[in-house]
Amino acid sequence: MASSLAMPSRYAARRRRNFVAMGLSMTATAFGLGWLVLILGVLLWEGFSGLSLRVFTEMTPPPGSAGGLLNPIFGSLVLTILAVIIGTPIGILAGTYMAEYGRHDRLTSVVRFINDILLSAPSIVVGLFIYEVMVYPMGHFSGLAGSVALAVIVMPVVVRTTEDMLNLVPNQLREAAAALGMPRAYIIARVCYKAAQAGMITGVLLAIARISGETAPLLFTALNHQFWSTDLFGPMSSLPVVIFQFALSPYKDWQQLAWTGALIITFTVLALSIGARALSARK
Amino acid sequence: MEPARRQSVADVALEAGNVAVDASRAHALNGLRSWDNVYRWLTRLAAIGVLAILGGVIVSLFIGSLPALREFGFSFLTEQRWNPVTEKFGALAPVYGTVVTSFIAMLIAVPVGLMIAVFLTELCPMVLRRPIGIAIELLAGIPSIIYGIWGLFVFAPFLQETLQPALITIFGNVPVLSALFEGPPYGIGVLTASLVLAIMVLPFITSISRDVFEAVPPVLKEAAYGIGCTTWEVVRYVVLPYARVGVIGGVMLGLGRALGETMAVTFVIGNAHKISSSIIAPGTTISATIANEFTEAVGDLYTSSLIALGLILFVITFFVLAAARYMLMRIERRIG
Secondary structure, eight states: OHHHHHHHHHHHHHHHHHHHHHHHHHHHHHHHHHHHHHHHHHHHHHHHTTOOHHHHHSOOOOTTSOOOOHHHHHHHHHHHHHHHHHHHHHHHHHHHIIIIIOTTSHHHHHHHHHHHHHHTSOHHHHHHHHIIIIIHHHTSOOHHHHHHHHHHHHHHHHHHHHHHHHHHSOHHHHHHHHHTTOOHHHIIIIIIHHHHHHHHHHHHHHHHHHHHTOOHHHHTTTOOOSSOOOOTTSOOOOHHHHHHHHHTSSOHHHHHHHHHHHHHHHHHHHHHHHHHHHHHHHO | OHHHHHHHHHHHHHHHHHHHHHHHHHHHHHHHHHHHHHHHHHHHHHHHHHHHHHHHHHHHHHHHHHHHHHHHTTHHHHOOOEETTTTEEOSHHHHHHHHHHHHHHHHHHHHHHHHHHHIIIIISOHHHHHHHHHHHHHHHTSOHHHHHHHIIIIIHHHHHHTHHHHHHHHHTTSTTHHHHTOSOOOSOSHHHHHHHHHHHHHHHHHHHHHHHHHTSOHHHHHHHHHTTOOHHHHIIIIIHHHHHHHHHHHHHHHHHHHHHOOHHHHTTSOOOOOOOSOSSSOOOOHHHHHHHHGGGOOSHHHHHHHHHHHHHHHHHHHHHHHHHHHHHHHHHHHHO
């Protein structure tokens, strides 16, 4: 009797606990996604209310007057492209070594471990590092130093994806090419790279997405520039740094431009990551 | 005689041709072989370059921070003072701020992130699983400066008017907790920075724990469901124990991000070099201090102290990230 009474109540208790826990998990999802939706909503609202053609055609204004974001947009493009040009080849070469020549040796596992740490190392430390090795010896801030700092962030991403993608290439392909008498370097260049192409491009796109919003490493490498500048050896403007400076200023016009800049960056990043996804899904 | 001679001429010609072919083939093969060697060494060099960058970071930060370390010695780590005028610097306040903001952020983000992962792997209808999963991964890629600017213009004023006064009145008369919520509601401060950080690391923790949860063999879960376990019991007694190492790894990866995060924090922390018992008071973190002061730092000792802060940050995050990677590597090996 007692046990038959205890059984349903115990069962009810278990069900109740389950109900509470599952309710909590749904609440957590609503809560977490809610914040993120809220942030994007505010960003869209504030960003679009300042978006006009002027943003893309005029220079950053002095405080109190209207203007655009042409020079930081240009600066960001230059810094990003240069960073990709510097960082990608090194990353692909290192990833190639890890997946092709030294798949099982000690160096590869050490590099993989260190690379994974560099992948999520604080970006401000990268800025300090480049300041120490480039800005300080050269005596002035420069766009070049900024893009090298960004390249240090690009590289680990590319290393990681290159290695992963080359590891996915079936060994039969390599063996078939080797049987035709192709030396290793040619197998890698003509067979493996071709097979892993889509994945490797995805990696580069993700790396660009990663650096297009990076602010911390640019603060004391590329610094900022109020006007149009194409001099790589001088300070260079970039969107994230301008957003940082304008958002913290007391001027309404500047704050509005900061929101618009933030919107542009977010769109770029989202477009790049969706593009990368589509590319890797197609494969 | 005649035909035989012709034969031998042909032979000779053929032989000469063979030799020539052999020579050019050997030449070509040698060329290929040396290219292969060059490429092998080039890739090896690049791989070593990755190590060299890490070494370069450590060495350059160490050299840069030498003047400060020589001047202040061990007291750099234990002193709270931060006075650019008298050139007396101590790292305690920023280190404290970094640890406290990350701790509060993880306190919020870990349970919420895990619960979202549970929802995504156990409860969510199949149709929604992919879209929500993709949305979370896209959100993980949004640059931190976006969170910072939102925190400054929207979240901080909101907290100043709602949460902070509420906390002050609720805990105002509670003996120990009142110290935690002391002072006027500025809006910006340690609590605000922690909350922004929590929102920022949430997608990371969710997406890693979801991956780890999904790696639990379905057989185990089905067996548990088969003997009549509720969903929660399956999660609590099968999924979580199996995924424990991976979850800890993911949490530490998130912690590494939170510790080193610069922009999201710099906007809303208030940059006050002071350790306050109140979590709604302004404070500072290592990265916020560097971001705010580095370009304006005059004097070698000031710059060097900031670089020393960077070194401390790098050492802390290095160990956290190394531990995280080690744990994630263990679970990857188990999955195979």
